[in-house]
Amino acid sequence: MNYLVGAFKPPCNIFISFTDGRSRKQVPLKKENGKTVMVALFQSQENIVGEVVIEPIHGKKVEHNGVKIELLGQIELYFDRGNFYDFTSLVRELDVPGELYERKTYPFEFSTVEMPYESYNGVNVRLRYILKVTISRNYVSNIVEYQDFVVRNYTPPPSINNSIKMEVGIEDCLHIEFEYSKSKYHLKDVVIGKIYFLLVRIKLKNMELEIRRRESTGSGPNTYVETETLAKFELMDGTPVRGESIPIRLFLSPYELTPTYRNINNKFSVKYYLNLVLVDEEDRRYFKQQEITMYRNLEAS
């Protein structure tokens, strides 16, 4: 039995590590199996330096046609399962064909890697970065090892950041004017604003502000849109009268937001909206949705 088991086990262990692994920030990443692991965090233009350790299992030799390490940026669409689109692919040859008898360490380095897209784990799409080590073999399958890492890119605060101000209503029923102080928010930002009730003829029960994420994948007729409500934040309790103004202060930090992604590699987009919902006593909902742009701010993250 042992022999048999041994036959299917890879004849060696592969470890991938980063040189600055100790000091580098680690962030959680959700794997396919639902487990969350901590992985290293990078941003675009960084050097990705590390080493690969190959350790043959005790007393075995590994015959190979070469060892290489690849840095892959992949977009995975779930409805198109199994199909990866590699938008980035870099390769470093680590070894020429030969045989490995004992533990061997291969340093590697990808300098100033262009990683324009952030890692993203959505409903219908995943964008991920991996390091892939392949030991090519003849006649038998290659030995492969992956190491995920996360990329986040920071953008400076936008130079133009107008407020969102709008008057909406139903004629002779409800007129409100709302104002959000900004249209662009960083991930730990606070939505500050106000709602003025200009005319209230319906009996409202409460009012809430929702943060919604709209993820669209594919293109043309094959576009899939998935909308999630990430936050429901009650702004008002009770029935306001004309002339009332209700303050808004919504801290974004508790919610798992990402920056807004627009047309990532022609594959997908992620957009965020603030949805103001007014509920009347008969549970009818009146709402107004406004897109906001999310960005990742270095200072605040």
Add this chain to the structure above:
Amino acid sequence: MLNGTEDEEKWLAEGIAGIQHNAFYMHRALDSNNLREALKYSAQMLSELRTSKLSPHKYYELYMRAFDELKRLELFFKDDSKHGVSVVDLYELVQHAGNILPRLYLLCTVGSIYIKSKEAPAKEVLKDLVEMCRGVQHPIRGLFLRSYLAQISRDKLPDIGSEYEGDADTVMDAVDFVLQNFTEMNKLWVRMQHQGPGGVREKREKERSELQDLVGKNLHVLSQIEGVDLEMYKETVLPRVLEQVVNCKDDLAQYYLMDCIIQVFPDEYHLQTLETLLGACPQLQPTVDVKTVLSRLMDRLSNYAASSADVLPEFLQVEAFSKLSNAIGKVIEAQLDMPAVGAITLYVSLLTFTLRVHPDRLDHVDQVLGACVKKLSNIPKLEDSRAMKQVVALLSAPLEKYNDIVTALTLSNYPRVMDHLDIGTNKLMAMVIIQSIMKNNSCISTADKVEVLFELIKGLIKDIDGADVDELDEEDFKEEQNSVARLIHMLYNDEPEEMLKIICIVRKHTMVGGPKRLPFTVSSLVFSALRLLRQLQGQEGDIVGEEASMTPNKIFQLLTQIIESLSAVPSPELALRLYLQCAEAANGCDIEHVAYEFFTQAFLLYEEEIADSKAQVTAIHLIIGTLQRMNVFGVENRDTLTHKATGYSARLLKKADQCRAVYACSHLFWVDDQDGIKDGERVLLCLKRALRIANAAQQMANVARGSGGPVSLFVEILNKYIYFFEKGNKQITSSAIQGLIELINTEMQSDSTNPDSVADAFLASTLRYIQFQKQKGGVMGEKFESIKL
């Protein structure tokens, strides 16, 4: 809603259970210093307060439970060694809660610690909190939330002298904060009327009044802020509070808040801002009970004025009276349908105010009364008994204050107000006036005042049209009239001239009183006139000559007229007595023909009007007594009168009465004076006649009943004999007395005589007297010597 209360109990129990449940987990989290859990469970606990099912009363119970728990949470928050989070972060952290109500409760809780930590200026935090609380627009939930905010912030206001006082002008921030919270709370409170739970208006109003103190507390807090000095109160606090009060257009709130303002802030502030405060009154809703508000204000100011004399100049300086007076006028004008009682209550308060503050300003009092008259004259008939009571209070106030009706009499509007009372009340008021005079023993001494006074009490003096005579209670009536009679005696002036005028005025008024009243008033009037007469005599010599109008004759004429009026009653007994009194007075004045005239009148009355035998007996004795004292008559007149009197005496119905009257007549012929008549013969004649009558009486008694009448008549006659014997009437001899004694003894011993212990004792003491005189010796002893017992 049939099981409304039951359901409510159930919901409340559920709510409490929810709070306890979550509080349990919260405590566990607190004990294990787990901030995240603590926040989670405290938010869940506070979510129980999101219920809409409870009435304010029940909601309050729930709130108090949560409140207690929040105190524990606050202690935990305060101690950052336990949770390791800075208060600034904590302030953000609690705002992550999704539901607004728990979020804001937590925010307030942390906010209070934030202020204490002084990591941010108190004013910033407070401003943020009060602003964020706008999110709760539900009336009950909002009110309780804001009341929580008020509660936790009370000791953290950046007041002067407070440790939270920041740079310049932070008091203003404190005031702004409280004012804003007040304004918002009031808005919510008012809104309850339109949005709150419960269907019926009364129920809603009841529920609202349960919550009023939550709103009013803000005003209380304002009044406690050290930095709110008069200037700030005048410039900021009051105008803004009033603005809210006026603008909320809700009668319940307006009434309560006005009252609150008045009760909460110091008196001197009110005094200095009277104009502003009063200016708001006409702007209130017509249904607001402004009168009570104003009354309370005036009461407070009155008390303030009464508290110390030092503050009075302030009142003058701000012209408090005219301002109040104006305001009341405006309110009454603005609220057309205000019931009379309301308006009058206002006037009463104003009157009380002015009496206390300006006791020297009678014109103010009169002005108030005048305004009241104006108001009353617009009302056809005052039928509301409460209004009536208020009018009485209005009229009584000056009396009590000045303790002197004389002051009230100078108020021209006083009688005009009285005119508006109904008959019963009018009388009551008249009685109050009279009692006031009696109590203070005030003397009304001028004709003018008397005139006014009688105008005031005319309800007692005469029948008023439409009065229901049947309803009169006899005793009350007597009491009233007796009071009037007493009152007449209080009218006095040393100047005969003025006194006469007074009498004439009183006469004028009382003469219209009708037969029921005259007997009470006439005698007072007569004696009053007689007093004048004596007064006149006292000053005789200087006055009589120059003032022709003031002769005794004139007064006697007046008296005659007065007494004659009794004929209408008729009350002959009284008239007779009065005539006799007058005759005696005439005697004193030495005017024979007048005295004679009075006697004539008396005799006429006796003959024509007095039919009752007992009355006759009384009358005849009065006549005899009076006549005996007269010394003004000449022989002829005297004879006529004595003859008449004797004649009447003999014609009385009962023999005993005859006998007694006749022996009394004997005195008419023997006046024990220096130069009195001493007609011994006629005295004897009278006594003999009396004896005869006594004998006849005895016999008649024998015939009628088989037993002798009382011998006391004889003993009485014996006493008369002894009297005249002593006085030296030569016609009365000792032998006559001797004979009489024997006669009596015989009578006493006869079988037919019933033993009469009274008569026995009478006789015994008479005999003892004779014995005594005999033993005394001297002239008297000699005289009596001859009588043998």
